[in-house]
Amino acid sequence: MGFTIGGIRDIGARRRVRAPESTTVAEYTGLWGWDVVPGARAARTGGGRVECSCGVSACPAPGAHPLSFGAEITAGASLETVTAAWSRTPGAAVLLPVGRSFDVLDVPEAAGRCGLARLERMGVPLGPVALTPTGRAQFFVAPGAAAGLPGLLYRTGWDDAALDLRPLGRGDHLTAPPSDLGADGPVRWLRPPSLETAAHPPQARLLLGMLAYVCHRSGRRAAAG
Numbered sequence: 001m002g003f004t005i006g007g008i009r010d011i012g013a014r015r016r017v018r019a020p021e022s023t024t025v026a027e028y029t030g031l032w033g034w035d036v037v038p039g040a041r042a043a044r045t046g047g048g049r050v051e052c053s054c055g056v057s058a059c060p061a062p063g064a065h066p067l068s069f070g071a072e073i074t075a076g077a078s079l080e081t082v083t084a085a086w087s088r089t090p091g092a093a094v095l096l097p098v099g100r101s102f103d104v105l106d107v108p109e110a111a112g113r114c115g116l117a118r119l120e121r122m123g124v125p126l127g128p129v130a131l132t133p134t135g136r137a138q139f140f141v142a143p144g145a146a147a148g149l150p151g152l153l154y155r156t157g158w159d160d161a162a163l164d165l166r167p168l169g170r171g172d173h174l175t176a177p178p179s180d181l182g183a184d185g186p187v188r189w190l191r192p193p194s195l196e197t198a199a200h201p202p203q204a205r206l207l208l209g210m211l212a213y214v215c216h217r218s219g220r221r222a223a224a225g
Helices: 005-014 021-031 079-086 109-122 145-155 204-224
Strands: 037-039 042-044 050-052 093-097 103-108 129-131 136-141 166-168 173-175 188-191
Touching (some): 021 079, 021 093, 103 109, 103 204, 109 129, 109 204, 136 204, 145 166
Antiparallel strands (some): 037 093, 042 050, 093 173, 103 136, 103 166, 129 136, 129 188
């Protein structure tokens, strides 16, 4: 069996056991109130090439996109529902659709760690923060942030700055812990979700000034060598 969608689907048809990810997915849907979709996985071949489980040789996002045949699991699903659904795509990555319960502000890890520490000292309300193996910190904020980011940057005076700050919004998907992001390693929580913050992440305007500042400072230091 190759590393393909067809192979994954065949495995799911033959077995109905609880996948290791099922408990995590049930936590995300039942406790945190997030929708979840099964995603493709990726692996590095002997020659260092990244191969996606979707079977497309030139996949533009190997191991970082939903499976075309995977069923979305909606918020509130029980462990039994999750187990039955996930058994059809065993080994799938756990992906969270962005733009529903939350949007994301994505910044470099160093800037994110610095900004998080400063925001916590200031007592600013914060949501979950994910950390990718590619060195990005992903701050969960209220939905609508991605669409409203240009206006927020303008109002806070950061619209003319070169910032390594990217929004994720409707149509995007976030690879959730403990799944691997592509073939680079697992995503981890820098700030885990909680009952107070998962369903009601903060407005982006509360974080944006600080995140823009630390991104700008980090960029200047990198340019200076």
